Amino acid sequence: xxxxxxxxxxxxxxxxxxxxxxxxxxxxxxxxxxxxxxxxxxxxxxxxxxxxxxxxxxxxxxxxx
Amino acid sequence: xxxxxxxxxxxxxxxxxxxxxxxxxxxxxxxxxxxxxxxxxxxxxxxxxxxxxxxxxxxxxxxxxxxxxxxxxxxxxxxxxxxxxxxxxxxxxxxxxxxxxxxxxxxxxxxxxxxxxxxxxxxxxxxxxxxxxxxxxxxxxxxxxxxxxxxxxxxxxxxxxxxxxxxxxxxxxxxxxxxxxxxxxxxxxxxxxxxxxxxxxxxxx
Numbered sequence: 001x002x003x004x005x006x007x008x009x010x011x012x013x014x015x016x017x018x019x020x021x022x023x024x025x026x027x028x029x030x031x032x033x034x035x036x037x038x039x040x041x042x043x044x045x046x047x048x049x050x051x052x053x054x055x056x057x058x059x060x061x062x063x064x065x
Numbered sequence: 066x067x068x069x070x071x072x073x074x075x076x077x078x079x080x081x082x083x084x085x086x087x088x089x090x091x092x093x094x095x096x097x098x099x100x101x102x103x104x105x106x107x108x109x110x111x112x113x114x115x116x117x118x119x120x121x122x123x124x125x126x127x128x129x130x131x132x133x134x135x136x137x138x139x140x141x142x143x144x145x146x147x148x149x150x151x152x153x154x155x156x157x158x159x160x161x162x163x164x165x166x167x168x169x170x171x172x173x174x175x176x177x178x179x180x181x182x183x184x185x186x187x188x189x190x191x192x193x194x195x196x197x198x199x200x201x202x203x204x205x206x207x208x209x210x211x212x213x214x215x216x217x218x219x220x221x222x223x224x225x226x227x228x229x230x231x232x233x234x235x236x237x238x239x240x241x242x243x244x245x246x247x248x249x250x251x252x253x254x255x256x257x258x259x260x261x262x263x264x265x266x267x268x269x270x
Binding site for chain 1: 066067091092093120121122123139140157159160161162163180182183215220221222238241243244265268269270
C-alpha cells in the first residue's frame with residue numbers, strides 16, 4: 001500500500017508503526033514518528049495502525065545529509 | 066506535529082511548563098534555558114527527561130550538545146549562534162536528533178547538508194521570547210521555503226516557530242510545513258492544559 005512518508009509517496013507492507021519502523025530499518029534511538037500530525041510514543045507504535053494514504057513524518061537521526 | 070518549547074512565567078517554572086504541555090497531550094518537548102549555566106540546567110533537564118520518558122515523549126535540549134549526550138536526551142536543537150550542526154553531529158554520532166533554526170531556504174539547505182534531522186523555521190511573526198530576531202517570514206515566507214525545499218528534493222520535517230497562536234495554525238499548516246513549535250501562547254492561556262489540547266486538535270487533519 002502507498003503512504004506518504006515525509007511528503008513522499010512510499011510503498012510499504014507494514015500495517016502498524018512498529019512494523020513500519022522495522023521495514024524502514026529505523027534505529028532504536030533518535031527516532032520520532034508522527035502520523036496525521038500527532039507524535040506517537042514508541043510504546044504505542046505497535047497499537048497504531050497505518051492505512052492507505054496515511055501521512056507519516058519520521059524524524060530520524062542520521063549522519064548523512 | 067507540535068513541539069513545545071519550555072518557558073517560564075511568574076506563575077510557572079520551566080518544569081511546570083513541560084508538565085502542562087505533556088498533560089495537554091504534547092509529545093515533543095524542547096528544553097530551552099538560554100541564559101542559564103549547564104549546572105543550572107542539568108537537574109531540570111534530568112527531571113524533564115524523566116517526565117518525557119514516562120509518557121514516551123521526545124525530549125530535545127536547546128544548544129547544550131554535551132549535556133544531551135551526557136543525559137541521553139533524544140536530541141539537540143541548535144540556533145543560529147549555537148554550535149555548528151556538523152560539529153554537533155561529530156560529537157553525537159548518528160543516534161541523536163539534531164534540529165536547526167532556519168530563517169531562509171539557504172539556511173535549510175545548509176542544515177540539510179550538515180545532517181540536521183528537522184528544521185525550526187521562523188520567526189512567523191515578531192516575538193518577545195527571542196532576542197536577535199531575524200526578519201519575520203509570515204505565511205508567504207513559509208510557502209516560498211516549502212516550495213524551494215520541494216524543488217531541491219529536501220524532505221526534512223520543517224516546524225514553524227515564532228509568536229504563533231492557536232488562531233494562526235490552520236493557515237500556517239496550509240503552507241505545507243510539517244508542524245508547529247509553540248512556547249508563550251500555551252503558558253499565557255487561562256488554562257494551559259486545555260489550550261494545548263485545543264491546539265493539538267487544530268493540527269489534526
